[in-house]
Amino acid sequence: MADSVYKVIELIGTSTESWEKAAAAAVGRAGESLRDLRVAEVVKLDLQLDASGKVEAYRAKLNLSFKFEGS
Numbered sequence: 001m002a003d004s005v006y007k008v009i010e011l012i013g014t015s016t017e018s019w020e021k022a023a024a025a026a027v028g029r030a031g032e033s034l035r036d037l038r039v040a041e042v043v044k045l046d047l048q049l050d051a052s053g054k055v056e057a058y059r060a061k062l063n064l065s066f067k068f069e070g071s
Contacts, residue, residue, distance in 0.1 A: 005068040014057045023060040036067035
């Protein structure tokens, strides 16, 4: 088996419903333009709040790896 190289990028997904959906949104969007996605690591979870402290959005920061095919 040949050696492989993977690239890692950082993404932030958002959702008005949950952190799980925020993470899924980031991975889903990445899958539209990247091939051979390998691992998504949730690095940080946070909330976007309005002026009164109400949750506006859930945010999930991910490190996403995919197989590197560049020269």
